[in-house]
Amino acid sequence: MRRLRTCEFRVSIFCRPAETYRMGCKPCWNLFKRAECLMMSCAESGYHALLQSNVSCVGQLCGSSRTTTLRVRMDSPMATASCVKLQPCKKAAVIAAFHVSGIVSGASQWDGPDPKPHRQMAVVPQHHFLNLRLREVPRRFGTLARLPNQSFKEELRDSELLLAELQEKADSLEEKHTLLLRRVRRAERDRDVAVQRSAEVEVAVRQLREEAAPVIARFMESEACSEDLVRLKEEMAACKEELAEGLPKLAELEDDEEFDKEETSRNTSKPFERLEARMSKQRWQKEQTAGKPLAIHQRVRQRKEAEKAECAGALAQLEAQHTEEVWVVAMAVNGDGGGGEGGQGLGSGEAKRARRGYWRDGAVLRAVSLLTTLHKQDLSPSFAAPEHGEIREAQGSSPEVRTPTETRRRTAFVSLATEDYGRGALVMSASMRTRLPEDVDVVVFSDAELAVVPGVSVRELEDLPKVSPPQQAGEPLMPHFRFCWRKLGLWALEEYDVIFYLDSDMLAVGDVAGLLDFLPEEGQLGAVPSCECWRSESCTYTLGPREGLYVNAGLLCFRPSMLELGKMREALANWTFSERDAQPNAAHFFPEAMPFAEQDFLNSFFRGRIRPLPSAFNALQHAMKNPKHMAALELEKCRILHYVMGKPWERASRVDEDVADLRALWWQAWKDNASKACLHPRWERHRVHAALPLFLVKDFVNVEGEASLISEIYGEELKGRWTQLRRRRLMCLGGVPHPDGAICEDLPQAIFQLGSNLVRVGATEGPPNQCFINHYSPGEGIDAHCDGPQFHPEVAILTLEGPALLHFGLVEKKAYPHLPPRFEVLLEPRSLLVMRGEAYNLYVHRIDHAEAETTRDGLEVQRARRRTSLTFRRLAHVKLESKDVKGEAERLGRQAQWRWFATQLSEFD
Ligand SMILES: O=C(O)CCC(=O)C(=O)O
Ligand SMILES: [Fe+2]
Structure with a gap:
């Protein structure tokens, strides 16, 4: 028969004050739970004592005391093979494990099998700040029993000395570690500055190139002009000679009747102007003999303008009765410039004659019928280019227009x-x-x-x-x-x-x-x-x-x-x-x-x-400002502007005052559209882990998009929709997860639009019908959870305004050795996290309740004044789609569902 003796020993657990748990009571809670397990297995007499000591120990630990003594009384051989494990959070982790098995009065009296040392015992590392002063305990459990009760006090003193030593060492190691970290960060900062500088230099070089481009183009242009300059100089010299000769003859020339008719308005009293007049007359005379030089051409154009104006009235009259013919005439009028490719249409002599006949005689209807015939015979309207800016608005009025x-x-x-x-x-x-x-x-x-x-x-x-x-x-x-x-x-x-x-x-x-x-x-x-x-x-x-x-x-x-x-x-x-x-x-x-x-x-x-x-x-921006084309390319007539050369979005183009108004049009269009835009990600580039369907897309929405979403979320319309949870605010939009199936409602327009974009860019398979909006203040997070089976296993989280570190933990590590057991993802503002399949089903995720965090790579992440996240999901069970929610009863039902769900949430949070 075994003789058991009550055995009492102390365990010192050392917790460094600097590493005091940041996360409240979690580690204590763990200890408590484990100790409870231990006690359960003890079953017999030592039970109460152990419970007491553990509870008090927990209290001390929380209070950041340096040393905690566990006083354990064991009376039972049942108190075997249990493990106490402290597992606080993060770097301050203290992992302690020790066996209390074999606490019997003497090894010789223990005739059961040798208790096996717990594996955890061997792996408790020094730097986990544990001082487990059970001396020989790890080696042979039997020896534990031989520890003389009376020496416990001594042991404790020794332990504390040793603890102090170790503490010192740990402190100095910690300092070194901090120093090194600081150096690394400094080096990284230097590197970032260098990278930034090189990027800036590149941008500056590109800008300089772009700024130089128009200058180069103008230089080339001016080269071309230099020939003209030489020619003009020669002409001027010739004119001067003529001037010397011509002045005496000027008086007699002034009598010229034809000339006077053309030039009555000119003042010819001054010598230089008289010379001008003389030259003008000579030119005019030349024109009379040499066909269609410049002045005549100008006059013809003037006449044509007058004819056009005359015609416009006639066309308006005709419009009501002869829509189709009017169109043909309009084509003829507008295509006045020439025959286009292959000389079709208005370039042909017949068409010109017809037009002239029409304009001069005012025989509108005759011209209409003639042009219609011509048009049907050999004019291809698809080839006859109307004059700039004059395009038919209506479709289907011409037989050639396709349906x-x-x-x-x-x-x-x-x-x-x-x-x-x-x-x-x-x-x-x-x-x-x-x-x-x-x-x-x-x-x-x-x-x-x-x-x-x-x-x-x-x-x-x-x-x-x-x-x-x-x-x-x-x-x-x-x-x-x-x-x-x-x-x-x-x-x-x-x-x-x-x-x-x-x-x-x-x-x-x-x-x-x-x-x-x-x-x-x-x-x-x-x-x-x-x-x-x-x-x-x-x-x-x-x-x-x-x-x-x-x-x-x-x-x-x-x-x-x-x-x-x-x-x-x-x-x-x-x-x-x-x-x-x-x-x-x-x-x-x-x-x-x-x-x-x-x-x-x-x-x-x-x-x-x-x-x-x-x-x-295709109205080229500079051509629109060229006096030669201004009339043809009036902005009101233009359909598409083309920003050749300086691009409105480039800094270098801002100096070009000529086209400032056109650039402003582009910026207005940017303002109108940028907030609706989303990135089209090439998904593989954004995979977080090769083995998991988990993707992080940075800048999924741009700054404008972020601002517009924020104003929607915090605007009047959704003001009353927030629910205050213990450690964050939450808004549930769309459907409410409920065991009976959700009674849905329409998502607000901007949120719906974003949801549709998620499908469009392949983030989710179906359009999300549910969106949780989380509002976190600094120090707030979300406890570890799995989004669960009430949703399809795909979720997209858009982060706005502030960053957070999202921690993932694999629930069954042994079952999935090929998957990463834990990892973290830094959610930056405007980024989109897409989580599907295994990433959704096998992992829990959480955000710490902290004001600042440090990533595994040593990056410090300071929480912003506010972080707003949008979690898009598709409900697995829907009782009523939003379109079927018609009456008050359904709406009240939905509210009741939400109230139920809110209580679930507050219990969880
Ligand atoms: O705010 C976040 O980024 C996480 C939200 C989340 O996990 C959830 O709503 O289920
Ligand atoms: Fe979640």
């Missing part, structure tokens, strides 16, 4: 954007999206992650085949023109019937749907003539479309075709300088081969197949 379904089937407005053009692409695509029918796709191809508004898709640039420029293409005028060769890959998008390509530095300001009336035929290229004033006297804007016009490639319209793409590739492979010579002035101004890259190529390749579009659809 809406036909035109809009498989049509896409497409753009390409590098990261630098991200903001441009956002504004451009948003301005298009709001003005186009829904069945027209708006797509941006990019190799960067772009933020776009709902309804715009972002596709991989890699989806487009690459087309190599010819070797002789040389350096383009601007380095970024090199990227534009990627446009040619758009011809491969055969899933569309028609593509309208737009540069991402454009902005729709008018009805762009009108473009859908200008569908090109197979093999044609629709584009707007470029303003060539800077390098040619015969600018298309001034003179109207003509043979050999040169178009701007900012807006292109074509039918995609792999065949055409193949031909382009072939042409590029065999490209020679002679191709370039076809372009007006190209060789003269640019000795290098293709200064405008793909634009030069497209002009050569589609020569004779280019269909000029109205310039209102």
